[in-house]
Amino acid sequence: MAAATAGGVRLLHPRPWARNLRRTARQLSTLAASLPIENAEELTTTAAAPKPLTSTNTDKNPTAYYPKRGQTLELVCESLAFKGKGLCKVADTGFIVMCDRALPGEKFIGRVTRKKDNYAEVKKLKTISPHWDNVEAPCEFASHCGGCKTQNLLYEAQVRAKEQQLHELIVHVGKFSDKDPEFDGIMKPIVPCDIQFHYRNKMEFSFGTRKWVPEEFLHQECDETNEYALGLHAPGFFDKVLNINKCLLQSDSANKVLAAIQDIWRDPELGLSPYDVHSHHGFLKHLMLRSGRNVETGQPELMVNFVTSSYKPELLKPLVEKVATFPDVVSIMNNVNTSVGNTSVGEEEYTLFGKSTIVESLRELKFQISANSFFQTNTHQAEILYKLIEDCSCLKGDGSEIVLDLFCGTGTIGLTLAKRAKHVYGFEIVDQAISDARRNANLNGISNATFVQGDLNKIGDNFGEYFPKPDLVITDPNRPGMHLKLIKFLLNLKAPRIVYVSCNPATCARDLDYLCHGVAEKNIKGCYKLKSIQPVDMFPHTPHIECVCLLELR
């Protein structure tokens, strides 16, 4: 795929597929418009890339036909949709079916497993012919662990599919017309990630009492004596763990530590047991590996965090002694979580070796990260994301402007903008994140930033009294997007610019619609104009899409 350069960032060739979207798009829009946001997210999907299709006749009425549960169908996947599911249409009817792990161009036999109002879900039984842009997945577990759903799809095709999915959502959920002459200028080409493996700075593995072995590996499995596993959950199963020694998304040094722990933790002499999520007995719950960097020397630093059901440091001692011999390991923590839930955040935290935090740098600032702090998981691409946010923010840089940083987490976005602003006000629900944000401001000598804990879904009428009128609002909500209360507040506040950073393009498209077009049934008027949408691939091989949108007051 041809590449272009914009602002020092490599961009893929601008949408050669766009002209091919329209026919499928028209058909999907009718379905999407009638669905609640979650379903609309599933159905406002990508249209076919420019390759021949055999199973589709889009001229027929898709709702006149409905496959039965258990029925088998021969299908061709047209594109990728919500959660990376393959979108297919039943031959001669155009009826939409979704299939996990079907990739564009793949011809396969599928069995109908679930029926929804306007579409059905199928399970792939057998591939007849592989998808376009097929590549060999480097990880043997790629199609089993639930993380890398598209490792066997050429990377350029992955990002093209993400770009197409975003386009569809913006048109059908956001209600922005792609026939508008300005539309192509607004939708920026996706920024791919230069590093497609070893990009994650944090991985969390689970200990389990029931090892899950994918069907195709059953014949290879000879160690019947030990059912215990350490690895990633089988997709859809909280109690089955796929045992792994290596994950290609984390760093080599993290993989060495994982392999070393795998080598010894089952030794019966150590008396270690995995936590059983059914009986609630057992000790080891999770293993979290976090990578950072010594900002002075540039050397990698690794934090190892054992999450256990009780505090028994003597039991962890052999693991700690082994792991501490790795030169990159500078911190070994123990989070003790006595609850029956599956969370990795402990009620108590102990330092078993070295220091209790590691450091990472972003946009020339230092961030101290503890075991439970939120930090962007792809540091390399976060640099690019934050540069795009900074560019989009259009701060004058004369220190005269007020920035409101909503859903600020540990303050990373606000702090990177603080040097160009008069003052930054950050709001966030998690107490610990607010403490981290304040600590990070001190660490970087930033005194013009105020961080406040609060629930942005429950703002009162007096919310605006906490800060002067902002010149710029940054909003970076989690997957559900913004609460209508907050949207109404922003529409009344009328800040000149809003930069909306999103990890869920479906709720982002909905919120952009509200901010720009209003909500007629609630008598809410939109007052913003969408200026740009920049998708960024933060997580190669996964269905996740991040984007940065600029809105200006009309």
Ligand SMILES: C[S@@+](CC[C@H](N)C(=O)[O-])C[C@H]1O[C@@H](n2cnc3c(N)ncnc32)[C@H](O)[C@@H]1O
């Ligand atoms: C996508 S993260 C963004 C974090 C931060 N902007 C960053 O880039 O590191 C979303 C943040 O919103 C916070 N959050 C979720 N629901 C919230 C709510 N109702 N009110 C305030 N903050 C919330 C989460 O704790 C999380 O830190």
